[in-house]
Amino acid sequence: MNGLQCVGIIGTGSCLPGVVPAAIPRQRGGVDRSSAQGLAAAAARRALDSAGVAPEQLSHVVVAGCAHGRPQHGVAALVRRLTGADRAAAFDADAEYGGFVRALTMAEGLLRGEAAGACALVVGVGAGAGAVVLGPVPRGRGTISTSLLTGGGIGAAVNDVLSRAGVTAGAVRHLLAEAGAGQEGADAGGEGAAYVPVALDRVSRRGLLGEGDVVLLCGTGSGGTVGCSLLRWAGTGTDQPWASTHACSF
DSSP states (O other): OOOOOOOEEEEEEBBBOOOOOOOOOOOEEEEEETTTHHHHHHHHHHHHHHHTGGGGEEEEEEEEEEEETEEOOSSSHHHHHTTTTTTTTEEEOGGGHHHHHHHHHHHHHHHHHSOTTEEEEEEEESHHHHHHHHEEOTTTTTEEEEEEESSHHHHHHHHHHHHTTTOOGGGOOOOEEOTTTTTTTTTTOOGGHHHHHHHHHHHHHHOOTTTTOEEEEEEEEEEGEEEEEEOOOOOOOOOOOGGSSSSSOO
């Protein structure tokens, strides 16, 4: 039997387009750091640092990439190489904005078939990039329920995920959902599949997420796709403010 009883987010990271310091090469491993692949790899490394997880502990790397309605292909394999996750299987998953939540759900399902202690990296790429590390968490923490729908809208998906978990809307402390400019994530450059993970990293590094808080992640995509993930926050090792992650320093 799989010893990984509970799975949840144990680290977050993000990287947004910005000025590259002169001391840091603009190219690394043959990849331009301002490209989707470069931003994704930088966000991934920050998430790994936040979680205290080494690249060789990763069993899977899943990338959801979509910006301006255009899928970003071939990113996962490069993120795997640039982060040194040589033991991990890597693949790309697309569903526009909803892609990150779907990728998160895929990675969680894969982890439950792995040995205890296995971790997965999930990256969302858009105008910037956001990443999370999934891994073992204490009982009562981590993912509570998930809803992946086609049609019905985000309201139906929210009702479905809450109903599955037996949780009331009033119990949700934080809602991170696809939104317009001026809201968490969008105003910081998190766009496309990066929106939700960039927003999550931002609130985490600001110290706004308390251990045990119920968090709802939502994304909608093309063709009426909707993804919602309800989780109980387990905490991360993040101790740096949001400002320190704003400019990409891959």
